[in-house]
Amino acid sequence: MALIQFTNVSFSYLRNVPVLHHISFSIEKTERVMLVGTIGAGKSTMLKLAVGLLSPDNGTVIVDGINPSRNPLHEIARRIGVALQNPSDQIFSITVREEIIYGLHNLGVQETSHTLHRIADLFHLTDVLDKHPYDLHPAQRRLLALASTIAMNTPFCIFDEPTSGVSKPERKLISAALDQQTTAGKGYLLITHDLAFGMEQCDRILVLNKGIIAVDEAVPDFLRRPDAQGILKANGMQMPIVPRMSATLAQENIAVLLPDFLSQLPGKHNENTL
Numbered sequence: 001m002a003l004i005q006f007t008n009v010s011f012s013y014l015r016n017v018p019v020l021h022h023i024s025f026s027i028e029k030t031e032r033v034m035l036v037g038t039i040g041a042g043k044s045t046m047l048k049l050a051v052g053l054l055s056p057d058n059g060t061v062i063v064d065g066i067n068p069s070r071n072p073l074h075e076i077a078r079r080i081g082v083a084l085q086n087p088s089d090q091i092f093s094i095t096v097r098e099e100i101i102y103g104l105h106n107l108g109v110q111e112t113s114h115t116l117h118r119i120a121d122l123f124h125l126t127d128v129l130d131k132h133p134y135d136l137h138p139a140q141r142r143l144l145a146l147a148s149t150i151a152m153n154t155p156f157c158i159f160d161e162p163t164s165g166v167s168k169p170e171r172k173l174i175s176a177a178l179d180q181q182t183t184a185g186k187g188y189l190l191i192t193h194d195l196a197f198g199m200e201q202c203d204r205i206l207v208l209n210k211g212i213i214a215v216d217e218a219v220p221d222f223l224r225r226p227d228a229q230g231i232l233k234a235n236g237m238q239m240p241i242v243p244r245m246s247a248t249l250a251q252e253n254i255a256v257l258l259p260d261f262l263s264q265l266p267g268k269h270n271e272n273t274l
Helices: 043-050 073-077 096-106 113-122 138-151 168-183 195-201 219-224 228-234 241-248 258-263
Strands: 004-014 017-027 032-036 058-063 080-083 156-160 187-191 204-209 212-218
Touching: 004 043, 017 043, 017 058, 017 212, 032 043, 032 195, 043 058, 043 156, 043 187, 073 080, 073 096, 080 138, 096 113, 096 138, 113 138, 113 168, 138 156, 138 168, 168 187, 168 195, 187 195, 195 241, 204 219, 204 228, 212 219, 219 228, 219 241, 228 241, 241 258
Parallel strands: 032 187, 032 204, 080 156, 156 187
Antiparallel strands: 004 017, 004 058, 204 212
16 A cells, blocks of 8 residues: 555645646655655645645545544654754754654653664764754754654655755765665655755656646656656756766766766766766
């Protein structure tokens, strides 16, 4: 059974102004999926439907066998962890330590010491555990929001724009955290405009365009499409440079990562030669 199942889902905030039109898709527990689209395409609405904050006008949403809009939020929180786009909408504890373990306590977990230190170390937050979250710089607050979500140890997570406003070192921490999720057999949905990061971390791409699923494909299959760049451009996005160069050179396997691109060039190359 899919962890998330949307079947013929439509939703409108205002009568006769539909946001989603007969959306159908499913995501398995271990899948790594990226959801992209322009501002206003309906991505945040899909998130709210998945966690029960909204109910569809038509169709059904099922999460791990239950209807999220008909069950208490704590039941959904056991199944899906969510890191919101704006950390300020999520963080409210008075110390970093309390923020990381708040979700666990809310789910009735008493012994949190091991999880606290493992997650703090993963996101390089160990030295700031006793600080107030709003004494951290913005990138650290985003890491904290991600840390508190992953600490809940849910089978699946949704991360809304996880790399927004972070630099290369923080991106590496987030990437390492997602790799650990994968190793543990846990899937995730990335809602992102950061296509380079999304394509590196995900196996499947959903493109939401004016309330419909315009693309639902494996990332390698999408990159091989001759109209892939056009689809992204029509949705206000640009193909990342590595797959764009790879496609331009008609490489057999369209590369996402630089080493994969270089390995398909004739002769001997390494990252320092590009």
